[in-house]
Amino acid sequence: MTELAQPGADYSIVETEEPEVLSRNLFAAGQLLAGATAFFFLSFLFAYFYLRSLNNAGLWKPKHVDASVTWGTIVMACIVASAMLLRFGRIDHAAGRREAFRLKALVALLLGLAALVLQVLAWHEASFGPTDGGFASVYFGWTAFLFLFVFCTLFWLETVLATSWRYRNDPMGAAVVAPGHASGDPSRTAHDIRNPVELNRASLGALSFYWTFLAGIAVLTWIVLYLI
């Protein structure tokens, strides 16, 4: 019987895939994700200037609506510091200083988490709610989604850190990963990727780029929502 998308490859002659392929994929994906993220936040930027210029019913920014610069600055500083630290960590990783990388990545993760906690406190301490006019809408919408993006990126960071920690004694550890792990095919008897653990380096490269980009968004957020 002919089966849709039939299994039938003779695995003994299928070429193994190089880690560099995933590295290239992740690098491209990181940039594309940054592009998509930029367009996402551009919508909020557009809304900010649009509603500000219209000032419908004089309710763009009522007098009691004022986002705290102190909270905003601290949140932004945590995110930027976290991103910078991860970049330094990546240099350590590339140089083979895995212990130093793990320490920096851990601190970067904690700084990112601190930014999230502080953002929640900032919302709690705000003198206004989401119902208080145009600025309040943009403020809560923009910061809520930045919160979500930061949270997801920290999840990514945690996975890279956890893998590095799990294989700390065997950084080149193809031997400790089951054959067929990368392709998910339990019938394989040989590795389909030369070193699945090495894929972590590729992931770190893309993560570092995207986290720095998101820190840039955080700086833009700070300028638009708190400074001008």
Add this chain to the structure above:
Amino acid sequence: MSVARRLVGFNLFTACVLGVGGWYAGWFSAHAVVGPSLDYFADVDFNELSLVLGYIGGVLGFLIGLGFFNYPLARLRGYPPSLREKEQGGIGRYFSLCTDHKVVGIQYLVGIGLFFFIGGLNAMLIRTELLRPDHQVWPAGTYLTIVGIHGTMMMGMMTSGILGPFANYLIPILIGARRMAFPRIEALTFWLLMAAGVILETTIFFGGFPTGWTGYQPLGTEANPGIDCYYLFFALVGISMTLLGLNMIATIVTMRAPGLTWSRLPIFVWGVLSTAALMVLAAPVLIATLSMALMDRVVQTNFFVAAQGGSAYLYENLFWVFGHPEVYVLALPGFAIVLEILPVFARKPLWGYRLAVGGLLGVTLLSFFVWQHHLFFSGINADLRPFFMLSTELISIPTGLTFLCGMMTLWRGQIRYSVPMLFCLAWFFNFLIGGLSGVFLSDTPSDTTTHGSFFSMAHFHYTIMGGLVFTFFAGIYYWVPKMTGFQLNERLGKIHFWTMFVFFNLTFFPLFIAGFQGGMPRRVVTYPHGLQFLNDWVSVSAFLLGGSMLLFLYNFVKSLVFDRIPSPADPWGSKSIEWQLPSPVPVQNFDRIPVFSSDPYGYGEGGRPVVVPAGAPAGMN
């Protein structure tokens, strides 16, 4: 294995169970936990909040049931990256998370086909209502909901109408790769779309929505809770589109086989690349816009409430920043399929390859600069009209280039009128009418009388249905033998084509007249008595058009389930690489990555394939 054993595990059955459970968990948490605990929810209609959290919980439960959270949780515990899920064999793959791009392609074909037919049934209901000028089969509100579901389903689902089934299945093969760059994300895009489709259908339990497919404000802010289903549907479609586009671009840019330079890329791949670029950049704007609209309803922000410092017009602007590129997300893959298929059946190389690529990229770029032509009469600054009129009319130049390349490919070709070719030829006719009528809508003075009428409705059906759906069927007849290993019945295919082509034109051409002469407005349940004959004509034609779809369905099921006549390896005499592989294609596509030495359009330059694999493809040795 017993049926009960089969149902246990990460599959569609578990996903549905957890989806329903998740829905109730979200609904309950909003009612019992979130609502009373936060002061500023005091003014919010708790049911609305419950509904939104219910659907979010439902989608999460659905994805958990399919197994999408297993890998992230394993990664959280430090297990190294892997590219694919452990996959079961047999038919179960099609009802679970499967990372084989060919399985995902077929899942898309069936899943999107299902929702396409539901959208089509809604069109039949619309035409039933319009058989009489004032008699109402349904109340006006129900009619608007039917119109809204039809439009939203078609515009939302068909964004992936070609990229979903054909690009997922074919792109890795066409570029000489074994997989997509991110196979799990590929699978996720499909299942998100299915969850979205179900959510949209459930709007009928919450009062429906009166806004059509655009969700305009302030109607959206004031509508029934059913509008939340619309927002959630389109937001999920937006996420699916973004991820699909990202995956496609990453795959094409990074995973091309040796020798496959940009100038040798099949034109279909260029079309997918252009569409994917639009998806990655335009869909996030949609997600952001609909998130704002949802926040206005659920946490009472005021993005679009003019009396509270917002602006309904902000929504219209943001929506069309996405909405017009969306039109090209629908149209560009159609161009690409036509240009890919024409050389095979004209037995000539693709004429003006670089011109065609330039046309596709030109449309992609310009589509971001035309959105305000949808708002000529909604209050935009009058000084802006000339610019947007000009930019809209400029886009006809790159569109015309692709059209020209197609026509010149036909010139002096040895044309074979097989079913895929017939659908491609119909595209020329339909899209020409759609394009020419578009000039009236892009031109501000003539748009005065045509906008918001059945004229514009006829226009976009000619471009989208005439441009996309006809090429969708061209793709089905052309590639399904490759995807399944079985032939579709040619005679039934031709009958399907001719009935669809004739009744499509008999349905939509008279609507130009209804809109232009009679001024018949869209989305209004009644119309002048003088237009009844025209409307009855259109309704009967539409029913027959629907009948042609049933004919296709009959052919599809008969050929693939009952007749099961094996397809020859290369039934069309194509030189493209997918036809050098066995049908259906083996799981790993190639044993060894092939090396490309030319483009796939060398017709009339010798009879053998232009692709020279470095090793024998899987199954050929």
